[in-house]
Amino acid sequence: xxxxxxxxxxxxxxxxxxxxxxxxxxxxxxxxxxxxxxxxxxxxxxxxxxxxxxxxxxxxxxxxxxxxxxxxxxxxxxxxxxxxxxxxxxxxxxxxxxxxxxxxxxxxxxxxxxxxxxxxxxxxxxxxxxxxxxxxxxxxxxxxxxxxxxxxxxxxxxxxxxxxxxxxxxxxx
Amino acid sequence: xxxxxxxxxxxxxxxxxxxxxxxxxxxxxxxxxxxxxxxxxxxxxxxxxxxxxxxxxxxxxxxxxxxxxxxxxxxxxxxxxxxxxxxxxxxxxxxxxxxxxxxxxxxxxxxxxxxxxxxxxxxxxxxxxxxxxxxxxxxxxxxxxxxxxxxxxxxxxxxxxxxxxxxxxxxxxxxxxxxxxxxxxxxxxxxxxxxxxxxxxxxxxxxxxxxxxxxxxxxxxxxxxxxxxxxxxxxxxxxxxxxxxxxxxxxxxxxxxxxxxxxxxxxxxxxxxxxxxxxxxxxxxxxxxxxxxxxxxxxxxxxxxxxxxxxxxxxxxxxxxxxxxxxxxxxxxxxxxxxxxxxxxxxxxxxxxxxxxxxxxxxxxxxxxxxxxxxxxxxxxxxxxxxxxxxx
Numbered sequence: 001x002x003x004x005x006x007x008x009x010x011x012x013x014x015x016x017x018x019x020x021x022x023x024x025x026x027x028x029x030x031x032x033x034x035x036x037x038x039x040x041x042x043x044x045x046x047x048x049x050x051x052x053x054x055x056x057x058x059x060x061x062x063x064x065x066x067x068x069x070x071x072x073x074x075x076x077x078x079x080x081x082x083x084x085x086x087x088x089x090x091x092x093x094x095x096x097x098x099x100x101x102x103x104x105x106x107x108x109x110x111x112x113x114x115x116x117x118x119x120x121x122x123x124x125x126x127x128x129x130x131x132x133x134x135x136x137x138x139x140x141x142x143x144x145x146x147x148x149x150x151x152x153x154x155x156x157x158x159x160x161x162x163x164x165x166x167x168x169x170x171x172x173x
Numbered sequence: 174x175x176x177x178x179x180x181x182x183x184x185x186x187x188x189x190x191x192x193x194x195x196x197x198x199x200x201x202x203x204x205x206x207x208x209x210x211x212x213x214x215x216x217x218x219x220x221x222x223x224x225x226x227x228x229x230x231x232x233x234x235x236x237x238x239x240x241x242x243x244x245x246x247x248x249x250x251x252x253x254x255x256x257x258x259x260x261x262x263x264x265x266x267x268x269x270x271x272x273x274x275x276x277x278x279x280x281x282x283x284x285x286x287x288x289x290x291x292x293x294x295x296x297x298x299x300x301x302x303x304x305x306x307x308x309x310x311x312x313x314x315x316x317x318x319x320x321x322x323x324x325x326x327x328x329x330x331x332x333x334x335x336x337x338x339x340x341x342x343x344x345x346x347x348x349x350x351x352x353x354x355x356x357x358x359x360x361x362x363x364x365x366x367x368x369x370x371x372x373x374x375x376x377x378x379x380x381x382x383x384x385x386x387x388x389x390x391x392x393x394x395x396x397x398x399x400x401x402x403x404x405x406x407x408x409x410x411x412x413x414x415x416x417x418x419x420x421x422x423x424x425x426x427x428x429x430x431x432x433x434x435x436x437x438x439x440x441x442x443x444x445x446x447x448x449x450x451x452x453x454x455x456x457x458x459x460x461x462x463x464x465x466x467x468x469x470x471x472x473x474x475x476x477x478x479x480x481x482x483x484x485x486x487x488x489x490x491x492x493x494x495x496x497x498x499x500x501x502x503x504x505x506x507x508x509x510x511x512x513x514x515x516x517x518x519x520x521x522x523x524x525x526x527x528x529x530x531x532x533x534x535x536x537x538x539x540x541x542x543x544x545x546x547x548x549x550x551x552x553x554x555x556x557x558x559x560x561x562x563x564x565x
Contacts (some may be wrong), residue, residue, distance in 0.1 A: 097183070
């Protein structure tokens with residue numbers, strides 16, 4: 001795993017995608033996240049918008065863009081629930097920032113690195129979510145960490161399938 | 174200063190985003206605690222999110238439904254003609270039954286109104302299809318394909334034939350969000366059928382409906398039925414909610430228990446639901462005609478029954494169909510007003526009821542003496558002469 005300076009890596013390895021991909025993929029992720037549990041009830045355990053946030057944050061290597069994309073996707077997710085808006089927003093803002101920050105430092109072309117990143121960031125997302133729910137809002141939350149571990153593994157598997165597909169849409173110089 | 178902002182701009186943007194969202198959360202929680210609903214801004218965000226997500230959800234839902242429809246119809250059409258005939262017969266029968274039931278319901282409601290009961294009835298429901306979910310296990314909210322333009326309104330009850338499902342939380346143009354009964358923020362008034370213990374139903378963190386703040390009671394048993402109590406102004410009274418699955422002690426309060434339920438409606442696999450859009454009587458023209466026909470028929474029958482009852486009152490009742498044979502009024506000797514059986518004759522003759530010849534066998538002058546002519550007083554004196562001593 002090579003470690004370069006942030007500016008150097010950003011200059012050389014920043015990925016660009018068509019505007020349609022930036023617009024469609026996040027929306028599709030939210031739509032599928034809302035629709036698939038109706039067909040496959042267990043899909044609600046996974047988090048497709050989180051995977052997309054990690055993908056674009058890693059690819060763009062911009063903490064600001066990653067934070068904003070994560071925040072918007074999280075707020076959209078919150079809007080579809082009956083809960084206060086901002087719970088997922090805060091969690092995914094943090095994930096977008098962390099993914100982009102780490103993406104500057106490591107070589108994210110490697111599939112294993114992406115897998116581990118998605119796994120770890122998924123756990124961070126769950127921890128942030130429960131922190132906000134329990135300590136900021138004072139609501140009760142089902143803190144089953146085994147389930148969160150499975151969720152993180154599931155998200156990593158989704159990332160393993162999805163990232164190569166999305167890589168194909170990359171604009172090549 | 175400029176270099177500080179440039180150097181830490183990523184972190185500053187992150188902090189700004191986080192602080193903004195935390196402040197937004199605080200405002201929402203404050204509004205919720207003061208009993209107000211979502212603010213204008215929050216409602217707008219929900220509206221936008223729904224406007225973006227619902228159309229693709231509908232397309233996906235209809236595509237899936239269309240494929241299954243084509244496949245299923247191929248098999249269904251094989252017996253459709255015979256089924257149509259059978260169903261038409263069933264519809265005719267049910268329409269008559271429904272008319273009679275509607276009339277009874279009207280009568281019952283009139284009587285209850287007299288008794289000052291404020292009970293709600295389900296008079297109109299709107300079927301809707303579930304097209305999406307919240308996408309999260311922490312939130313039990315789903316989207317239906319009917320909205321304000323279909324007559325849906327906030328806080329309308331959502332049910333299935335099996336039991337209650339939830340209530341409408343947010344209404345949009347062509348869609349609506351439904352808060353299921355197993356969500357943590359839901360609430361419904363319920364009553365246990367056997368023990369009549371009342372409580373508030375809400376979802377727990379695991380997504381299971383439970384009755385909270387119930388005083389510990391040994392009578393609460395597994396399998397007890399739970400119904401809606403009707404006091405929440407959302408769900409009509411008496412709808413099935415679920416059965417008691419287990420009773421656990423309230424971790425926060427001694428002497429109280431939480432009653433965890435197994436819902437009767439399949440909350441995890443909902444395809445179609447019914448939204449209760451009216452709890453007041455709203456009969457269609459056809460139903461009103463049927464009711465009028467039923468009332469006319471009942472009127473004629475009632476007239477007949479009244480006439481026969483009048484006749485029965487005037488005639489002596491010797492046989493009561495509701496009494497056993499040994500207690501019939503005919504056998505009652507204590508009442509002198511009733512004719513009793515003749516006593517046994519000491520010397521039976523031809524006039525004894527059992528020995529009397531049947532009328533058909535009796536003919537005039539069949540070997541019997543001719544009827545005597547009435548005697549004159551002279552003939553009577555000759556037949557019975559007076560004693561001698563009396564004349565002197």
